Amino acid sequence: MRYELFIALRHIKARKRQxxxxxxxxxxxxxxxxxxxxxxxxxxxxxxQTTVANLPHVVVSPQEGEDYIHLYxxxxxxxxxxEGVVASSPYLIGEASFRYRDKTANAALKGVVPPEEEAVAHxxxxxxxxxxxxxxxxxxxxxxxDDLARRLGLQMGDSVEVSFPNANTLSxxxxxxxxxxxxxxxxxxxxxxGTAQDFYGTADVINGISLRLADFNQDREVASIIREEGxxxxxxxxxxxEILQTLAIxxxxxxxxxxxxxxxxxxxxxxxxxxxxxxxxxxxxxxxAMGMSRSGIRLVFLLESGILGLAGAVLGALAGxxxxxxxxxxxxxxxxxxxxxxxxxxxxTDVFLIITVVFLLNLIAGIYPAQRAASLDxxxxxxxx
Amino acid sequence: MPETIVEIxxxxxxxxxxxxxxxxxxxxxxxxxxxxxxxxxxxxxxxKSTLLNMLxxxxxxxxxxxxxxxTDLSNLDDDGLTSLRRNNIGFIFQQFNLIQTLTAxxxxxxxxxxxxxxxxxxxxxxxxxxQKAQLPPEYAHHKPNELxxxxxxxxxxxxxLANNPPILLADEPTGNLDTKTGHGVMELLRELNQAGTTVIxxxxxxxxxEYSRTTIRLQDGEIVNEDT
Numbered sequence: 353m354r355y356e357l358f359i360a361l362r363h364i365k366a367r368k369r370q371x372x373x374x375x376x377x378x379x380x381x382x383x384x385x386x387x388x389x390x391x392x393x394x395x396x397x398x399x400x401q402t403t404v405a406n407l408p409h410v411v412v413s414p415q416e417g418e419d420y421i422h423l424y425x426x427x428x429x430x431x432x433x434x435e436g437v438v439a440s441s442p443y444l445i446g447e448a449s450f451r452y453r454d455k456t457a458n459a460a461l462k463g464v465v466p467p468e469e470e471a472v473a474h475x476x477x478x479x480x481x482x483x484x485x486x487x488x489x490x491x492x493x494x495x496x497x498d499d500l501a502r503r504l505g506l507q508m509g510d511s512v513e514v515s516f517p518n519a520n521t522l523s524x525x526x527x528x529x530x531x532x533x534x535x536x537x538x539x540x541x542x543x544x545x546g547t548a549q550d551f552y553g554t555a556d557v558i559n560g561i562s563l564r565l566a567d568f569n570q571d572r573e574v575a576s577i578i579r580e581e582g583x584x585x586x587x588x589x590x591x592x593x594e595i596l597q598t599l600a601i602x603x604x605x606x607x608x609x610x611x612x613x614x615x616x617x618x619x620x621x622x623x624x625x626x627x628x629x630x631x632x633x634x635x636x637x638x639x640x641a642m643g644m645s646r647s648g649i650r651l652v653f654l655l656e657s658g659i660l661g662l663a664g665a666v667l668g669a670l671a672g673x674x675x676x677x678x679x680x681x682x683x684x685x686x687x688x689x690x691x692x693x694x695x696x697x698x699x700x701t702d703v704f705l706i707i708t709v710v711f712l713l714n715l716i717a718g719i720y721p722a723q724r725a726a727s728l729d730x731x732x733x734x735x736x737x
Numbered sequence: 738m739p740e741t742i743v744e745i746x747x748x749x750x751x752x753x754x755x756x757x758x759x760x761x762x763x764x765x766x767x768x769x770x771x772x773x774x775x776x777x778x779x780x781x782x783x784x785k786s787t788l789l790n791m792l793x794x795x796x797x798x799x800x801x802x803x804x805x806x807x808t809d810l811s812n813l814d815d816d817g818l819t820s821l822r823r824n825n826i827g828f829i830f831q832q833f834n835l836i837q838t839l840t841a842x843x844x845x846x847x848x849x850x851x852x853x854x855x856x857x858x859x860x861x862x863x864x865x866x867x868q869k870a871q872l873p874p875e876y877a878h879h880k881p882n883e884l885x886x887x888x889x890x891x892x893x894x895x896x897x898l899a900n901n902p903p904i905l906l907a908d909e910p911t912g913n914l915d916t917k918t919g920h921g922v923m924e925l926l927r928e929l930n931q932a933g934t935t936v937i938x939x940x941x942x943x944x945x946x947e948y949s950r951t952t953i954r955l956q957d958g959e960i961v962n963e964d965t
Contacts, residue, residue: 355850355851358850362838362839363838365838366838634834635836635837638834638835638836639836639847640795640819641793641795641822641828641834642823642828642847642848642851642896643819643820643822643823643824643848643851643852643900644819644851645815645816645819645851646815646816646819647816648851730795731790731795731796734795734830734834
């Protein structure tokens, strides 16, 4: 064992109370960092699972200057052959006015091929009454969001009058009600593609294709491949920039706050080490007189800082992991928050990164007190009482 | 012809206090021969501790030269001074200056650790040195605050001998001891000197002169006479 380490460990052992306080300060900061990081990772994944996973990852729109995609079978076949595309759903969407008794509301009417829409958007899992797939067999059926149904006073089996300028007024029956917990519940109604085409009085055309990808991070690449075919295509990150913005804002505000917490903890180490340097003036002078070099003295205090940092980081990471996992396994009341437990993810890379960064930060924080100790005048230091 | 182990040539040390310049040493020259027992005497503020710090490579002169074993201190950088100090000089202080968190034997081991001695070797030598310094063996694993003043000074002497230095510097080694214990410590230094170590003692106690062969008297930073 190098003598610098021997002396550093002696210092640490000799002042147990200060050591415990220093390690605790760093440990608590790291613990907060760990818990927060685990929540952030869980929150991000939850956002992806609840929103991005159900969003169309890429939306294909008609060519420039066109309102519809004609003979869409070709383009559907083409997009399905692109690597990474796992499902596609052609649709015809437009605005419509819904009237039931004395209540009216405007919403989007989306005509889809139910099994294909199901493969892309997983509508069925949000259906609270009825069956989404029944749209395939019911030519005059609609699947409506629970908020819009409530606003119009609609129940399962009720028929609603759908109209719009230049459209053919139809009477459509509610065959299912869904609840996604998003604004779509009040603004989007599904029907079959054929019904929508009847309503808008079009031929067998569509005005969009939703795609589902194996990896939703590939959205821009797939969209650019489709654009090369002359169609307009946008990934979910282009259609929903607010999701990425929300995550980026959350992540950066989180990181700034945590950075400050770590900085404060590191300043705690600097001040503790400064006190140690002051309390060890005489001893440092004696060690110099006994033949210890200035670089050796510097290394002793750097090692102390590093050891305190490492101990705090490891203990804090351990405590943070335990707390995060405990919070994550705590069951939330069903149906209140839409999730069964607080989403938490402890990633080994995060743990390793946090421990490394805290250790390095403490080594850096130790430079000033270590340098101060190393530049002591041994004569003055020895005569300190 | 006797070999010179320490030589100081026109050494001046000036401390600046505000606008005032204080001459702690003023053009002091002296030679100390190998194997000599020297007392540096003088009243408080005469410059004797300043001189001792320079001989111990802990301080450098404002002007003049200090040569230890023919090595000019002014030619050495910080590491060079540390190395010279580690291999040539053993320090004994009035306040003993033991490290309170270490046991007696660990204190003696410290200079050997700096020299890279193995744990077994340094422990064996430290115990032998404590025995040589006449510390009862049962106190070897006690911490300094569990030892009497005389015992602490014996540990400090054992520590000063750790790397077998040719020069032993003692700053008022009996200052904190009663007369009997003080004489015991001086006897020990005499024995070490007889075994070949050059001993340089700073003291203001005239009774210590009986142990030395050479006395350097300092007054107001100047040597007033050198008796051999």
